[in-house]
Amino acid sequence: MSRLTEREVARRLAEPLDDTEPPEGLLEKIKAEIPPVVNVGTKAPGGKVVPFLAAAETPPAASRRHRWLIAASLAVMVIGGLFAWNFQKRMPLPELASEEAVSGEDLPRDSAMPPPPPPAAAPRPQASYDAPAGPPEADSETAAELKELGYLGGERRRQASPKISAPSDPVQPMEVESFKEELVITAESPLLDERRISAGAAVAEGVEGGVVGGVVGGSPGGVPGGAPMRYSAKQGTTGGNAEPNDEAYGDVFYRSAGTNPFVDTEEDARSTFGLDVDTASYTVTRRYLEDGNLPDPDSVRVEEFVNFFHYGDEPPARDDFAIRAEGAPTPFAPESHRLLRFNIRGREIRPEERKPAVLTFVIDISGSMQVENRLGLVKQSLEMLLNKLRPTDKVGVVVYGNEARVVLEPTHDLARAREAIRGLQTDGATNAEAGLLLGYDVANRYFRPEVNNRILLCSDGVANVGNTGPERILERIGKEARKGIELSTLGFGMGNYNDHLMEQLANKGDGRYAYLDTLDEARRVLVEELEGTLETIAKDAKVQVAFNPEVVERWRLLGYENRDIADDKFRDDTVDAGEIGAGHSVTALYEVKLKPGGIGGRGDKPVANLHLRWRSEKTGRVREEEKLLRLSQLALSWERATPSLRLASVVAEFAEILRGSYWARESSLDDLFRRTQRVSGELAGSRRAADVAELVSLIGKAARLKGQGGE
């Protein structure tokens, strides 16, 4: 059969239906429901009238303010123009034919724009910053905006402090100079080395995507031969997240999503991202260092380093989450800077409370799994897992090599499962797609809505996922996850390991991605944290932190680059965000620069307010919680900071140095080694002392490898 062209699809899409005529009476019904008074948002905070249809009015202002962007946008235009030209040439759709390729109006505009309308049905939170009450004059848009920022409580919804300027005020003057300077630095930062800028398109997307914050951060993703794995749904505050090109998945093993920039609070006071509980990046790095190599900088994801460690934050007694917030000065940042730590700790469930599970192991037995005894580690790991399962759980086994086959239909008989796994042998090439599809077939046949249905993919990630690229399989994974069959990925091996693919698969499958470098790590993930690995307590969990522009001059989120969500999508519950397992702990770190005079005097002001939004698995409802951090809660010195914060700080700094972050350019592994040693000493005897001791040794190894002499 002849191949269906894109053009043909476009034609079919545009084909009119026979009966698109609205039914009679619909118009009248709609009209009858128009309320007597319809309020329209036309005013900006401060009572200044924003010209309606601001879009048509703002470009000159925008280009004045973002003069720096013009240079970057030239790149956008050239590449975009080429792209569009090429695209139009190939597929002149009627709708598109009249559009010019790129106009000046296509400059990123969000930083100059008020946020788009909220999702129609999203409930507003009752957030409060306890801000001093101002005159009750704020109009509804101001109120809505401030409320979204957490400045305005529901009970005082028509009041706003006149002192707090809404950060997205479209007409407010901005500190152009500092902003400009920031960008210049960023653009010259060592992150933008040639190796990573595989395509100008990456920069272009970074620019067009880096909307709210306006600052294009560090190096947008892009590895030579990079692959478009992430759809660019999430244009937001950071650079990165670029899709370098449209090629099918190649031999990319790691993919950097760039480094978050500092953002002026006046420009954008909100930081929004999806939570991530993965820890694989840390164990991948550990594997590198233990083998005597420095890790590939692109494999280092700060948040996965930070989330590997436990910080002693208590889980909630009843609720889904407990939130903790603190801050302190750090030795590696200037005096005016503070490191803020937000911890979100998920509810724990006891082993006996865990829902029964139907687990389908999809195991890669291709030739590459023979290397380094990868399959052996898989077998041992899964055997440990089997020992923790209960008779109410079911286990099935699917393998793929040259072809996929069912080794064991899901059964309660765990002894048989053990035998089946022990008997596995490697076999030929890799057909991961076939393996996963067969796994889903099996899981679907044994699907029961009341149990935990999950596929565990064990692979070295060397996946020739068929000729069509990963989109289709990702599609399928997403669909199955929505249906209730989740996918977790367990990565093994090194060499030609495909970290990015494994992460994407788990991300799409609403599951966890862990890299098992040793049997100890397998024990940690599959035994100690089994409940968290198997049972999700919250879906689509996302965080929005609103900074108080009175106190915070600039802020920077450490990590979560590839979890970025547009600020205005925070309450859009259709956005896919992070899944949190039982007992999981997620830590977000921000480096903030306080305003001069921000500390001391003038009362105890709020610094930042965190909103957490998630869909509870228990009730199926979307919930929102918040946590306010005040100046008085910031420690006065590094020495007086809590051990948790100090540990988080050294972990993050380690990751920043290893990934060559611009912001860590003055840090040395040598200093870090000594600092971490002290932290380790303080934590001796705690639950995670061993982890921290290991961290010290890894930093030492990294320092030696970098020739800086760590010990």
Add this chain to the structure above:
Amino acid sequence: MRERSDAGQESRLVAALAAGDREAAERLVESTYRTVFGLLRRLCGDPDLAADLTQEAYRKAWDALPGFDGRSQFSTWVCRIAYNTFLNHLRRPRRLVSMDEGFEATVPDPAPSADEIVGQAAAGDRLRRAVLALPEDLRYTVTALFWGDLPVKEVARQEGVTTVAIRKRLKKALRILATTLEEDVR
């Protein structure tokens, strides 16, 4: 296909509405409701449901209008609300109902009745399903451009990205659709 309400006209009506002219709301409905209905009709495949959702979308629009920032045209904005209304509708029954089941529930896929020209109807439905199975941003792009009949520039403006990005999404969406549909036929 439909008369596209002109942008100037729309912004004048919104301005009039802001000034307290309630009739302007009626004019806005008149100029946009066919598009909204058409979009929902394509999305959910069922005219009755589409009519209900259209009503609901406008109810939400009036509530949300204080937050309307004029970045995009009213028609673009209301189409987005309609689209969100549809997605919310899918999620309504019960958390665990998958999107797929949701589609099934809203659009019972009846055994083709005798008088139904199986080919065409089925093809249309396959296309609809394929669109619904797209990732969120691609799905919205296709819906807005083809079924909402919105200009690329408007969609870009609303999404806060460049027209190039929208075209890129469209291209990607069409490629996925082509593959999916081809697969279905086999």
